[in-house]
Amino acid sequence: MGKTILLITTRSEGVTASQVRIRYFKQALEHQGYTVIDFEVNLNGLNKYLYYLHRSPPKYLIAESRDVDLIMATSPTLINAILAHKVARKLNKPLIIDIRDLWEEYAKTAHSLLYKIGIIKSIVKEYYEALEYAAKILVVTEPMRRYYEDIAGVKGKVIVISNGTDVNLIKCGEVKRTEDLICLADLNRPYHNLEFLFEALKENHLRLSIIGGGSLLPKMKKKAQELGIINRVSFIGWVPYENLASHLCKAKVGAVGRPFIGNIEYLYTIPVKTYDYLAAGLAIVGYGPKNSALEEFIRVNALGCYVSEQNPTVLSEELTKLVEKSDDFRRKARSLALSFDRKKIAQKVVELINDLVK
Structure with missing residues (x-):
């Protein structure tokens, strides 16, 4: 096909559910002839505060994106989708956002102070702007689909792509359960x-x-x-x-x-x-x-x-x-x-x- 996809994810410790999910997407795309470029947002240490304060894509991300045919971001973290949106809009690229969790709802109780003083609300506002721009939004359950269609007003482009498992890697046969x-x-x-x-x-x-x-x-x-x-x-x-x-x-x-x-x-x-x-x-x-x-x-x-x-x-x-x-x-x-x-x-x-x- 000769097409190139940019994947924007978050760098993390260990083997996260997000990493596993995206790995299978990447393998399937490469099998179909796509070139997939990975971009990991580093939110360790001071970077976390700089990204969430300024929410501006770094110049090298924009440079990486110039020749791609589509940008795909995973959420959480919301910053992935926000950065992807700003780059995609600037370069007029189609965007897919893959949402695994309703972080903006989780934050209401887990980060209640930041939510009350408006910091998280401003982040969520930019996140919803990214959802509005996106060509497709992927979610993992039917209740999530209804939520985003109602709350974010993005009817018609939210698609359920459930989580899953690798049935070839995880199979047990006759084993003793100890x-x-x-x-x-x-x-x-x-x-x-x-x-x-x-x-x-x-x-x-x-x-x-x-x-x-x-x-x-x-x-x-x-x-x-x-x-x-x-x-x-x-x-x-x-x-x-x-x-x-x-x-x-x-x-x-x-x-x-x-x-x-x-x-x-x-x-x-x-x-x-x-x-x-x-x-x-x-x-x-x-x-x-x-x-x-x-x-x-x-x-x-x-x-x-x-x-x-x-x-x-x-x-x-x-x-x-x-x-x-x-x-x-x-x-x-x-x-x-x-x-x-x-x-x-x-x-x-x-x-x-x-x-x-x-």
């Missing part, structure tokens, strides 16, 4: 609500493996120590996506948690780890706010249980029952995972881009 529970968690992010899961473990004898690292890891270890469950919680650290199966296939149940806050961010999204659990044939236990997209997904597909009551005893009882009958979910979970194959999902993105740059 670990009761597993949880994938980026511990640079505070919203996994592991504390609630730890409180539930205090009331049973189940074992838990946590895959992931980050700045909150010492705090989580301390919490497990204080609750007297440290000998039943294994902190594995970061694991490359290609090696996840070796850990997931040892487990019986996958845990997906969110804070018990009725924030739209937690209500409208389904954490990507959910699909990786399915590929490994795990039953799923979810917990968090009532009437969430995750709750509906687990209920409609009969994948396990969801606890919306902020009572660790209730979660403990559900965990114990689910671990005991986890074998009953193996085939169903794996079968559903095949519908969320990352490679097939990435092909949908290629088809969208084909239409925009033909």
Whole structure:
């Protein structure tokens, strides 16, 4: 084809869900003959404040973009989309924004002071200008599609491209399941609500493996120590996506948690780890706010249980029952995972881009 795509993402520690999602998009595009140029926004240290204060694209980003046929940005972080929009508008390039989370809603509670004094509102205003300019906006759930069509007024160009899993990389076969529970968690992010899961473990004898690292890891270890469950919680650290199966296939149940806050961010999204659990044939236990997209997904597909009551005893009882009958979910979970194959999902993105740059 001879076409070139510029991908704008955020540099990050470890293996993030965003990096994995974009990797499959990139591979699918390259397989179709596209040249893909990566641009990582470095928000480490002072750079974070400079970018969010000025929100101006660096000259070398503009230079990289002059000869591309399309720009694609991932969000969060919102700065990716804002920079991409300013460059795309300046150079008259088509823009796609891939949105995985409703960060602007998350920020209302997580960064309430910055929101009240207007700093975040000004960032969100520029973000919505980017959405208005974009040729296509990709979101991961149907509630997110409705949200952006209503709130941002961008009807007709919001498309659901769900999260997924690599069913070839993550497959288990006949293996012995020796670990009761597993949880994938980026511990640079505070919203996994592991504390609630730890409180539930205090009331049973189940074992838990946590895959992931980050700045909150010492705090989580301390919490497990204080609750007297440290000998039943294994902190594995970061694991490359290609090696996840070796850990997931040892487990019986996958845990997906969110804070018990009725924030739209937690209500409208389904954490990507959910699909990786399915590929490994795990039953799923979810917990968090009532009437969430995750709750509906687990209920409609009969994948396990969801606890919306902020009572660790209730979660403990559900965990114990689910671990005991986890074998009953193996085939169903794996079968559903095949519908969320990352490679097939990435092909949908290629088809969208084909239409925009033909």
